[in-house]
Amino acid sequence: MAALDETQNGMLVTFYSALSCIYFPIIISILYFTDYLYIIGKNSFLPILCLFAVAECIKYLVGNYRFVRKDLPIGRRQDDRHGKKGSMRNRVREFFKSGATLVAMSAVYFSIAILFGAEAFSKHEETYMLSLLLCVLTIFPACLNVGAHSVLSLLLGIRPTPDLLGVMLVRNMQFTLFGTWLGAFVIPLDWDRPWQAWPVPCSVGALLGHTASNLIMLIIMVPKLSTSYSRTVKLGRKDW
Known part of the structure; x- marks a missing residue:
């Protein structure tokens, strides 16, 4: 993703967060009221996981066009066209790196769940579906926005980029994993x-x-x- 100024970065993060605040509650409500919530650990939950992944892709594509590509100077766009072959090669390489990262991290999440007490054999399907859900919520957005090479830094709480996008990705990971851990407290209750x-x-x-x-x-x-918009308007009036 091209470097953004502070305002563009803020608008991109706000766009991402706003969309997530819209479609996540809708999907969670549908799962609850249709009893699909109880298949959340079964293979039949895979279409819902795909829905989350598609939503992340749409967010990324729309946000990338609206706040990154659209604001590039004409010269930069032409340079990007000239470098299309190299860019395509890099995208293919990044695609496979992201795929390998997702597979590896699903195994890591699975192993961590086992270490925290999940049953390794009798509940392996449920445990692996949880690990896939965590990958879709934490690893997949990171691969889309900052690349597979930054996933480890994000998981360790290190921002790969000193901007709001890095803050958002790290915070999403932290809150998602904390929510997962917190949810386990009700399982042993009778x-x-x-x-x-x-x-x-x-x-x-x-x-x-x-x-x-x-x-x-x-x-x-x-x-x-x-505040930033108000400041810009005031500066514009002064210049006028």
């Missing part, structure tokens, strides 16, 4: 509720944590952008 079955509470915790992270980012960014 309430005998269907939503206590592994890995439903952890998966719901991950979704709610991700949504909360984006909501907090949106609450932070809207006043900042409003």
Whole structure:
């Protein structure tokens, strides 16, 4: 992704967070009211995971065009066209690197879940579906926006870029993983509720944590952008 100035970066992050705050609650509500919530650890949940991945791709493509490509000077766009072959080669390489990263991280998440007490054999399908959900929520957006090479830095809480996009990606990872961990607390309670079955509470915790992270980012960014816009308008009036 091309380097953005502070205002563009803020608008991109606000756009990402706003869309997430819209479609995540909608999907979670649909899962709850249609009882699809209870298949969250089954292979039949894969279409929902694909839906999340497609939504992330749409967010990235629209945001990249609206706040990055559209604002490039004509000369830069022409240079990009001339370097299309090299760019395509890099994209193919990045695609395979991202795929390998997602596979590797799903195995890492699976192993961590086992270490935290998940059943390795009798519940392996449920555990792996949770690891796939975590990959879609944490690793996939990072691969799209900053590249597969930055995933480890993000997971360690290190921003790969000193901007708001890096802050958002790190915070989303932290809140998603914290929500997953928090959801595990209700599993051993003797309430005998269907939503206590592994890995439903952890998966719901991950979704709610991700949504909360984006909501907090949106609450932070809207006043900042409003102030920045007011300052720009005042400067424009002075110049006029």
